[in-house]
Amino acid sequence: MIADATQSGEDQDLAEIRRSVRALCEGFPGEYWRAADRDRAYPTAFVQALTEAGFLAALIPEEFGGSGLSLRAAAVIMEEIQANGCNGAACHAQMYIMNTILRHGSPAQKEKYLPRIASGALRLQAFGVTEPTSGTDTLSLRTTATRQGDKYIVNGQKIWTSRAEHSDLMLLLARTTPRDQVKKKSEGLSIFLVDMREAVGKGLTIRPIRTMMNHSTTEVFFDQLEVAAENLIGEEGQGFRYILSGMNAERILIAAECVGDAKWFIEKATGYAKERTLFNRPIGQNQGVQFPIAKAYAQMRAAELMVHEAARVYQAGGNVGAEANMAKMLAADASWAAGEACVQTFGGFGFAEEYDVERKFREARLYQVAPISTNMILSYISEHVLGMPRSY
Ligand SMILES: Cc1cc2nc3c(=O)[nH]c(=O)nc-3n(C[C@H](O)[C@H](O)[C@H](O)COP(=O)(O)OP(=O)(O)OC[C@H]3O[C@@H](n4cnc5c(N)ncnc54)[C@H](O)[C@@H]3O)c2cc1C
Numbered sequence: 001m002i003a004d005a006t007q008s009g010e011d012q013d014l015a016e017i018r019r020s021v022r023a024l025c026e027g028f029p030g031e032y033w034r035a036a037d038r039d040r041a042y043p044t045a046f047v048q049a050l051t052e053a054g055f056l057a058a059l060i061p062e063e064f065g066g067s068g069l070s071l072r073a074a075a076v077i078m079e080e081i082q083a084n085g086c087n088g089a090a091c092h093a094q095m096y097i098m099n100t101i102l103r104h105g106s107p108a109q110k111e112k113y114l115p116r117i118a119s120g121a122l123r124l125q126a127f128g129v130t131e132p133t134s135g136t137d138t139l140s141l142r143t144t145a146t147r148q149g150d151k152y153i154v155n156g157q158k159i160w161t162s163r164a165e166h167s168d169l170m171l172l173l174a175r176t177t178p179r180d181q182v183k184k185k186s187e188g189l190s191i192f193l194v195d196m197r198e199a200v201g202k203g204l205t206i207r208p209i210r211t212m213m214n215h216s217t218t219e220v221f222f223d224q225l226e227v228a229a230e231n232l233i234g235e236e237g238q239g240f241r242y243i244l245s246g247m248n249a250e251r252i253l254i255a256a257e258c259v260g261d262a263k264w265f266i267e268k269a270t271g272y273a274k275e276r277t278l279f280n281r282p283i284g285q286n287q288g289v290q291f292p293i294a295k296a297y298a299q300m301r302a303a304e305l306m307v308h309e310a311a312r313v314y315q316a317g318g319n320v321g322a323e324a325n326m327a328k329m330l331a332a333d334a335s336w337a338a339g340e341a342c343v344q345t346f347g348g349f350g351f352a353e354e355y356d357v358e359r360k361f362r363e364a365r366l367y368q369v370a371p372i373s374t375n376m377i378l379s380y381i382s383e384h385v386l387g388m389p390r391s392y
Helices: 012-026 030-039 044-052 071-083 092-104 107-119 239-275 287-315 321-351 357-368 374-385
Strands: 124-128 144-148 151-159 169-175 189-195 204-209 217-228
Touching: 012 071, 030 357, 071 092, 071 239, 071 287, 092 107, 092 124, 092 189, 092 239, 144 169, 151 169, 151 189, 169 239, 189 217, 189 239, 239 287, 239 321, 239 357, 287 321, 321 357, 321 374
Parallel strands: 124 169
Antiparallel strands: 144 151, 151 217, 169 189, 204 217
């Protein structure tokens, strides 16, 4: 295990969380993930074990049955999952989606949903934002929710709604006021909590999409779906603002996952480089093999510090947009560099299923694109941090 160089300064609680996550992950070795990957099966037992151990309720306050931990602690959980060869993408959304209910939900909504999400009785794993035509341009999304008495009628389509088949609830972003009728272009979108158990077959259709890695992602169709007006979260028309605040937590947690992936790749590559002997010496004695791994390690450490800084700013209640975005980009780049170094170090065996390297490599590639692609992060830094002209 690659040591966290800051561990000496880390408080005991975080060290204990790391140990517990590691112990849980030992029950889900490479064979478990290879079998799930082969069948594109959802890792139900793993998600169940995390839920029962309370890890997915880390951010839910104690008054609602969670452990009320900090974002830093939640990041440690996600990082350890990845560093131990598991895949938190099966359930990471449960950690942060509930934040929207916590921050913007009514007291009745919090009381109704949060304790049951914390106990695992209700799964909140699906997040319906992206659409096929609008993509990254969220303000152009076309799914509509039209108020009719005590209901909203939803029509439209989402894509890449991950885990929709393995979740009871979906947080949905839809347009409630036409774009040409709002004062500010960021207004007119609203968030709903859709109970998919009632909706499937009654206006909601879910179709799985097979992807290059095992991700349980889907496309979702809404055809005259009725959603009770009491399931609107916060104020109608303010949904985009709510979604943005939740996305910063998402970026920090996914950055922590990328740091964990980088640690996994670096440990694998280092171990193999020391043990594989060719030309009468370990391949790791060659600087051509050492340097890409050492460079990836330095990148990972820098990204790790930015994740810590982003979590600190988030917890202090500051505007964390810049740090969350930079953490996500640096960590995704570090994990990709580490993955590349790992495949190269393993040579041909890097492509063989049994070493898990190729699976992890496929899984790590996603984070250059989702939940936000590198170009959009660079645009954010250019405009909001450096003050250059808006490019789109
Ligand atoms: C496996 C998977 C799981 C996902 N899970 C979810 C989920 O659960 N919920 C959800 O809502 N979404 C999810 N997504 C969607 C994900 O967030 C988007 O794929 C991502 O934000 C990119 O959007 P897009 O695919 O529509 O690409 P597009 O927006 O079509 O962009 C295509 C490319 O063009 C670039 N580009 C676009 N505009 C600009 C510009 N102005 N300047 C420079 N470059 C630009 C982008 O960076 C990107 O590289 C998932 C995606 C995948 C692949």
